[in-house]
Structure formats: structure tokens, C-alpha cells
Amino acid sequence: MNKGKKINPKGFEIGQLKILAIILPLVIFMGMPIIFIINHAFKPMEELFAFPPTFFVRKPTMENFTKLMEFSNNSGIPLSRYVFNSVIVTLLTVGISLLLTTMSAYALSKIKFKGRNLLTQINQIAIMFVSTAVLIPRYLVVCQLGLINNVLAHVLPLVAMPVALFLVKQFVEQVPDSLLEAAYMDGATDMTVYYKVILPMIKPAIATAAILVFQQVWTNMETSNYYFQDDSMKTLTFYMNTLVNANNTVAGQGMGAAASLIMFLPNLILFIILQNKVMNTMASSGIK
Amino acid sequence: MEETKELTKAEKKAQKKALKERMKHLKSGKLEKRDGRMGLFFMIPWFIGVAFFLAYPLGTSIWYSVNNIRTLPQGLMFRQVGFGNFTQILQSDPDFIVQLVDYITSTVLSVPIIVVFALMIAMMLNMKIKAKGFFRMIFFLPVIIVSGPILTMLTEEGAGSISAIDMNAITGAIQSFLPPMLADPISDLFSNMITTLWYSGVQILIFLSGLQKIDKSMYEAAKIDGGSGWECFWKITLPNVKPMILLNVVYTIIFISSNSTNPIISLIQTSMFSGDREKGFGYAAAMAWLYTGVIIIIVALFALVLMTRKDAYEKQVKRAKKAQKMEVRKRKKIERRNRRNAKRIEHQRAQGKITSRTTTRDEY
Numbered sequence: 001m002n003k004g005k006k007i008n009p010k011g012f013e014i015g016q017l018k019i020l021a022i023i024l025p026l027v028i029f030m031g032m033p034i035i036f037i038i039n040h041a042f043k044p045m046e047e048l049f050a051f052p053p054t055f056f057v058r059k060p061t062m063e064n065f066t067k068l069m070e071f072s073n074n075s076g077i078p079l080s081r082y083v084f085n086s087v088i089v090t091l092l093t094v095g096i097s098l099l100l101t102t103m104s105a106y107a108l109s110k111i112k113f114k115g116r117n118l119l120t121q122i123n124q125i126a127i128m129f130v131s132t133a134v135l136i137p138r139y140l141v142v143c144q145l146g147l148i149n150n151v152l153a154h155v156l157p158l159v160a161m162p163v164a165l166f167l168v169k170q171f172v173e174q175v176p177d178s179l180l181e182a183a184y185m186d187g188a189t190d191m192t193v194y195y196k197v198i199l200p201m202i203k204p205a206i207a208t209a210a211i212l213v214f215q216q217v218w219t220n221m222e223t224s225n226y227y228f229q230d231d232s233m234k235t236l237t238f239y240m241n242t243l244v245n246a247n248n249t250v251a252g253q254g255m256g257a258a259a260s261l262i263m264f265l266p267n268l269i270l271f272i273i274l275q276n277k278v279m280n281t282m283a284s285s286g287i288k
Numbered sequence: 289m290e291e292t293k294e295l296t297k298a299e300k301k302a303q304k305k306a307l308k309e310r311m312k313h314l315k316s317g318k319l320e321k322r323d324g325r326m327g328l329f330f331m332i333p334w335f336i337g338v339a340f341f342l343a344y345p346l347g348t349s350i351w352y353s354v355n356n357i358r359t360l361p362q363g364l365m366f367r368q369v370g371f372g373n374f375t376q377i378l379q380s381d382p383d384f385i386v387q388l389v390d391y392i393t394s395t396v397l398s399v400p401i402i403v404v405f406a407l408m409i410a411m412m413l414n415m416k417i418k419a420k421g422f423f424r425m426i427f428f429l430p431v432i433i434v435s436g437p438i439l440t441m442l443t444e445e446g447a448g449s450i451s452a453i454d455m456n457a458i459t460g461a462i463q464s465f466l467p468p469m470l471a472d473p474i475s476d477l478f479s480n481m482i483t484t485l486w487y488s489g490v491q492i493l494i495f496l497s498g499l500q501k502i503d504k505s506m507y508e509a510a511k512i513d514g515g516s517g518w519e520c521f522w523k524i525t526l527p528n529v530k531p532m533i534l535l536n537v538v539y540t541i542i543f544i545s546s547n548s549t550n551p552i553i554s555l556i557q558t559s560m561f562s563g564d565r566e567k568g569f570g571y572a573a574a575m576a577w578l579y580t581g582v583i584i585i586i587v588a589l590f591a592l593v594l595m596t597r598k599d600a601y602e603k604q605v606k607r608a609k610k611a612q613k614m615e616v617r618k619r620k621k622i623e624r625r626n627r628r629n630a631k632r633i634e635h636q637r638a639q640g641k642i643t644s645r646t647t648t649r650d651e652y
Contacts, residue, residue, distance in 0.1 A: 019412050029485065106330060128545075
């Protein structure tokens with residue numbers, strides 16, 4: 001385990017220079033959006049509307065954030081309520097969907113049972129289908145289940161995510177059968193194999209899937225838009241979006257910039273927490 | 289002879305019966321039973337979710353696509369139109385066709401670029417360089433941006449293209465060399481270079497995991513035998529990451545096509561909520577199914593090109609099995625013919641047409 005933790009080589013060698021020469025410019029390109037978002041949030045009013053638009057902030061202020069705070073204090077529902085909603089919904093969805101995804105990925109790729117191919121194919125078609133088109137039928141389903149204005153309406157539609165299943169399944173397939181057989185020989189049940197063999201071996205896939213699902217849930221406005229009439233049940237994303245759209249005036253722009261930084265930060269934090277797992281366990285998973 | 293034949297027939301029947309019985313018994317073996325049970329157990333939670341929120345809505349949308357639906361105060365009003373929606377889209381919706389063609393060309397062009405770029409970056413990140421972890425993070429970070437509303441903001445600000453390079457020169461050069469059919473999407477691609485590259489975060493990650501699973505001793509062995517780095521790439525790295533390439537291609541296509549910035553998706557959405565008599569849910573559902581069909585075709589094309597071929601041994605086994613099957617079929621055919629002919633001769637003999645007993649069944 002320890003071996004995998006150190007991915008950076010210790011010294012600096014001349015041989016690394018050519019790689020660095022290619023990578024560094026690309027890094028600058030790829031890093032641009034992040035720098036832009038951070039800079040944008042701290043720009044004072046006149047810089048936000050400057051033409052040509054500036055990339056870096058010249059006179060950073062906290063003006064946008066204080067305005068955002070003031071605005072949310074004046075509205076009926078406090079900001080903390082939305083934050084609470086978002087956190088609960090995101091935690092529930094990510095947790096449940098990871099559990100379901102890994103379980104079904106294990107079953108689909110390692111256990112032989114009737115209808116396995118059919119289920120795989122359903123999943124593959126579902127990946128390719130555009131989610132916009134199932135909007136209305138989904139609404140009807142949610143209606144019939146009586147989930148309107150219920151927290152579960154945030155969670156359930158997003159729980160079964162075909163792309164995540166597809167991704168995790170590919171990783172589970174690469175776990176060698178002999179490993180599972182060895183576990184069975186030692187008297188492991190399917191549950192034990194799933195918990196003690198499969199899960200540790202596909203940790204990187206789980207971390208990747210977690211990031212994908214998190215992103216999907218965190219930036220999702222569909223559920224708040226369609227399944228909730230009660231404003232106090234809606235999520236932070238929805239609130240931020242209405243903020244920007246409703247005040248599409250000069251003041252709205254600054255608040256929007258601040259809001260997008262706030263929306264972006266949890267992504268960044270989660271990624272920094274998980275990136276160790278994502279990057280390292282791949283090396284030490286021992287799958288050959 | 290007649291008797292022995294009868295006996296064998298009866299014997300065969302009995303044998304078959306016994307085999308069937310045994311098969312039945314085998315079918316409900318403990319292991320398979322347990323596997324089936326466990327498989328279902330693991331699948332059920334996921335299956336319920338899919339059934340309610342994916343499969344059922346998908347089915348409903350097929351039903352919608354052959355209907356004209358209007359929203360009235362009393363509820364939805366359905367009127368069956370058969371394939372009317374589809375023909376209407378194909379015949380009288382120029383927007384959709386134009387954007388579909390645009391989408392196809394841009395996808396077919398940008399998918400290889402994204403995948404190759406991701407493979408290159410992943411290989412570089414797999415080498416020994418300082419601050420590897422930091423680089424990996426930077427390359428993955430755009431993933432958490434591109435799906436959000438931030439991307440639209442950024443493209444509005446013009447951050448989607450490389451302003452340092454003179455794009456007009458490149459696009460101009462391309463347009464003078466190539467026919468406009470090809471030149472337009474390619475120059476589009478160049479002007480959206482950064483956004484294209486931003487899409488490659490997950491792909492890099494998948495490639496990295498594939499690369500790290502390659503046994504290092506293979507490279508050592510190749511080097512001892514005098515293989516260059518270039519040869520190592522083609523003979524070791526590429527075959528080993530091949531399944532990952534397919535996975536990445538599929539993922540990229542799906543990602544591009546279901547992205548919220550995709551114009552076709554917004555087109556579907558607008559036609560879904562448009563007040564037009566002819567449009568509405570049914571029309572939008574038909575559109576979505578057409579679009580899905582196109583996506584499936586693109587994925588299938590790429591998959592056909594990249595499908596991992598079976599290795600030589602498996603091929604040989606398959607060929608041998610096929611030859612065996614042919615042999616069996618041939619033998620059965622001859623047997624059948626023999627039997628038929630024997631019957632005919634028997635019949636003719638009974639009628640007294642043939643008197644000599646020289647032609648017997650065995651001589652055929």
C-alpha cells in the first residue's frame with residue numbers, strides 16, 4: 001500500500017525536461033478555466049464589464065460576495081436552507097448510486113444468471129438515450145409515486161446512472177476470475193467476495209464514478225425545476241441560477257460570478273480529497 | 289438387420305431421455321441456482337431504479353413518438369399518427385437535419401483527437417517527472433467544470449479558443465486546401481481547441497489506469513531484445529490499452545452527445561415546449577429517438593473499427609469447431625439420403641418393379 005502513495009519521483013533529472021516542455025504549456029491551457037473562475041469572482045463592477053474582457057483581476061474586492069449575502073438575507077428563505085438541502089441530497093444520491101452501481105457491476109460481469117445480457121443491453125441503450133426526452137414520462141412517474149415535494153424526488157431519478165455503471169463494469173471485468181475463485185475456495189460467500197475482493201480492487205473506478213455522480217447531482221437543476229413547488233425544498237444550484245437569471249442586470253452579473261465560484265469549490269475540494277485514491281490505487285491494485 | 293435397427297432406435301430414444309433427464313438435473317445444479325439467486329439479489333436494487341426512472345420512461349417515449357400530444361387543461365390528449373412525426377422531422381424540419389449533419393461530422397472528427405490527446409497525456413503522466421500528482425490534478429480538473437453552467441460563461445468570454453495562435457491563418461489555410469464540406473468542421477474544431485481538450489479528463493484517467501496495469505517487465509524484456517521506445521509503444525503499450533481505447537471512444541461520444549451545450553438537445557427541448565400544433569412531446573420524443581439512432585450508429589462504427597480481435601488460438605479453435613460441425617452435417621445428410629433411397633427401393637420392390645436384390649441399402 002505504501003509503495004503506491006509516492007507517485008512523484010524524488011529527484012529532478014535532465015531527462016524529464018522534454019516531457020515538461022510538452023506538458024507545461026498544456027497545463028496552462030487546462031488550468032485556465034479555474035484561474036478564470038477565481039479571478040472573475042473577485043472582480044469589481046467595472047472590470048466585469050470591461051471590453052476587451054480582462055483575464056486577471058486588477059483590484060480584487062469582496063464586493064460580489066457581500067452583495068450575494070445581503071440579497072439572500074433579504075429573501076424569505078435563508079441561504080443555509082439551500083445549502084442543507086444540497087448537501088443532504090448530494091450525499092444520499094452519491095452514496096446510494098455508488099452502492100447500486102458497484103453491486104450491479106459485480107453481478108453483471110462476474111455472476112452468471114438469466115437475463116444478464118438483456119440487462120447489459122438495456123443499460124447500453126439507456127446510456128445513449130438523451131435524458132431530455134424522458135423528461136415528461138419521468139415527471140409522470142414521480143407524480144404517480146407521490147414524490148412531488150419529497151426529498152426522494154431529488155434522489156431517485158439520478159440514482160441509477162448508466163454511464164457510471166458502464167465505467168465501473170469495465171473495471172470489474174478486469175478483476176481476474178482466479179482471484180474470486182480463490183476466495184470461493186476459502187469459503188467466501190458472494191457478499192464477502194463483493195465486499196472484500198471486488199470493492200478494494202476497483203477503488204479507482206469508484207472514486208471516478210463518485211466524482212461523476214457528484215457533479216451530476218450538484219449541478220442538476222431539473223429536479224428542483226420540475227418536481228418541487230415548495231421553494232424551501234429546492235437546491236443551492238437552483239437558487240444560484242435563479243439569482244443570476246432573475247437579476248440579469250448589472251448587479252446580477254457580479255453575484256453570478258461569486259455564485260459560480262461557490263458552486264465550483266465543493267467540486268474542487270471533493271476532487272482534492274479523492275484524487276489521492278483515484279491516482280494511486282490504480283498503481284497498487286495488483287491487477288495484472 | 290431390421291431388428292437391430294429397431295433396437296438401436298429404442299436404445300437411442302432411451303439414451304436421449306436419460307440425457308435430457310440428466311440435463312434437467314444439471315440445470316438446477318446448486319452452483320447455478322445460487323449464482324442466479326445472487327445475481328438477481330445484486331441486481332434488484334439497480335433494476336428497480338432503472339425500471340422506474342429509465343426503462344419505463346423510455347418505453348413511454350416510444351409510445352409518445354408515434355403520437356401527436358397536446359396539453360389541454362384536462363390533461364394530455366393523444367392522437368395516433370404512426371410514423372407521422374418521423375416523416376415530418378425528416379421532410380420539413382431543416383434545422384434538425386442541418387444540426388444532425390454538423391453533429392455527426394464534428395463528433396467523428398473530434399473523438400479521435402480527444403482520445404489520441406488523452407492517450408498522449410496519459411503516457412506522459414505515466415513517466416517519471418517531478419510534480420506528477422499536480423499535473424494529473426490539473427488535467428483532470430476541467431472535467432468538473434465542463435458540465436456546469438460555467439462552461440457557457442467561459443465560451444461567452446472567448447476562453448474556448450487559443451487566442452495566442454492566429455486562428456484565422458490556420459482556418460484560412462484549411463479552407464483553401466480542402467473542399468468546404470470538410471473544411472468547415474475542421475476549422476470549427478481548431479477554433480474550439482481548448483474546449484475539445486477540456487473534455488479529455490476522464491479519458492486520461494481511464495488510460496492512466498490501463499497503462500499502470502501493464503507489466504513493467506514486458507518493457508524490460510523488449511529493451512533487452514533491442515526494442516526501441518517507438519516499437520515498445522506499438523507492440524506493448526497499444527495492444528495493452530486497446531480495451532481502454534474502445535471504452536474511451538464510447539465514453540467520449542456519449543459525453544459529447546448528451547452535453548447540455550449540444551445544440552440538438554436544446555432543439556429537442558424547445559420543440560417539446562413549443563406551442564406549435566404539430567410539435568409537442570410526441571414530436572420531441574420522435575426527434576430524440578432519431579438522435580439516439582444516429583448516436584448508436586456512430587458508436588457501432590467506432591466499435592467495429594476498434595473491436596478487440598480474438599487471438600490466434602481462439603480463432604483456430606473456432607475454425608476447427610466449424611469444420612467439425614460441417615462434417616457432422618455432411619454425414620447426417622448422407623445418412624438421410626441413404627435412408628430415403630432405401631425406403632424408395634423398398635417401396636419399389638414391394639410393387640415388384642425391382643426384382644434383383646443386388647441393390648441394398650449398404651451399397652449407397
